[in-house]
């Protein structure tokens with residue numbers, strides 16, 4: 620069964636990562652741009668993690684009191700039995716938990732992520748092939764223009780502008796599609812002169 624990609628606001632949300640090896644480090648690096656308040660707990664933590672700003676490091680073995688107040692938990696130790704126990708404790712508390720081992724203990728899967736400013740693409744193969752998720756991510760990254768973030772912020776402005784126009788919704792939507800396609804082709808936001816003819820295609824048909 621495929622997994623559904625809810626997109627969750629993690630800004631300032633407390634997250635606990637148990638384990639401080641390469642797998643935990645990869646997940647932490649993916650998460651940090653989304654603004655969570657992360658704590659990593661492990662007796663031994665990679666030096667690259669200790670140097671990360673915005674990450675609280677507790678060099679100690681896992682204890683259940685660390686789950687207090689957590690919004691989500693990642694169990695990525697090399698002790699499968701411990702990971703399974705953490706998953707059980709989280710499930711009992713209705714706390715979303717991701718486990719880096721084979722099996723069905725996770726209540727959410729960790730996707731391969733493509734991020735460009737406000738846009739995120741999450742890829743999951745439902746756990747069948749993390750390698751495939753990684754390769755697909757690289758292919759998708761190759762399809763996206765480098766300045767997609769700039770184009771998206773410009774689209775946000777155009778959307779606001781069109782909300783104030785007399786165009787009915789379907790025409791606004793057609794207009795926005797045309798503007799986005801043109802910006803992708805031009806390789807960046809359009810100038811006022813370039814925008815005008817695309818807008819008038821819709822407005823000239825107004826009564």
Ligand SMILES: C[C@@]1(CC(=O)O)C2=NC(=C\c3[nH]c(c(CCC(=O)O)c3CC(=O)O)Cc3[nH]c(c(CC(=O)O)c3CCC(=O)O)/C=C3\N/C(=C\2)[C@@H](CCC(=O)O)[C@]3(C)CC(=O)O)/[C@H]1CCC(=O)O
Pocket residue numbers: 645646649717718719720721722725727728729730731732742743744745746747748749750752753756
């Ligand atoms: C996407 C990504 C996100 C991340 O973790 O950052 C991710 N794994 C990545 C890479 C990767 N992982 C592994 C390899 C080695 C090759 C291989 O074995 O295939 C590679 C490839 C590499 O390293 O290039 C080994 C592996 N992974 C899992 C197991 C256990 C098992 O089989 O269930 C084992 C065997 C462990 C062992 O037996 O020792 C399990 C999971 N890995 C997931 C996510 C979840 C499902 C995602 C989905 O639905 O597709 C899930 C279920 C749970 C979870 O961890 O959330 C990240 C790519 C990031 C990126 O590049 O963008």
Ligand SMILES: NC(=O)c1ccc[n+]([C@@H]2O[C@H](COP(=O)([O-])OP(=O)(O)OC[C@H]3O[C@@H](n4cnc5c(N)ncnc54)[C@H](O)[C@@H]3O)[C@@H](O)[C@H]2O)c1
Pocket residue numbers: 637638639640641642643660661662663664665679680681695696697698699701718719720749
């Ligand atoms: N999901 C994936 O993508 C993926 C990929 C490869 C491996 N794995 C699995 O993930 C696990 C972790 O991989 P790794 O390479 O980061 O392992 P690692 O051995 O490098 O690191 C293990 C970490 O767990 C910590 N740990 C051990 N006991 C602990 C305890 N009681 N409390 C808190 N922390 C404790 C260690 O201090 C260390 O920081 C492996 O067991 C492997 O099976 C998952």
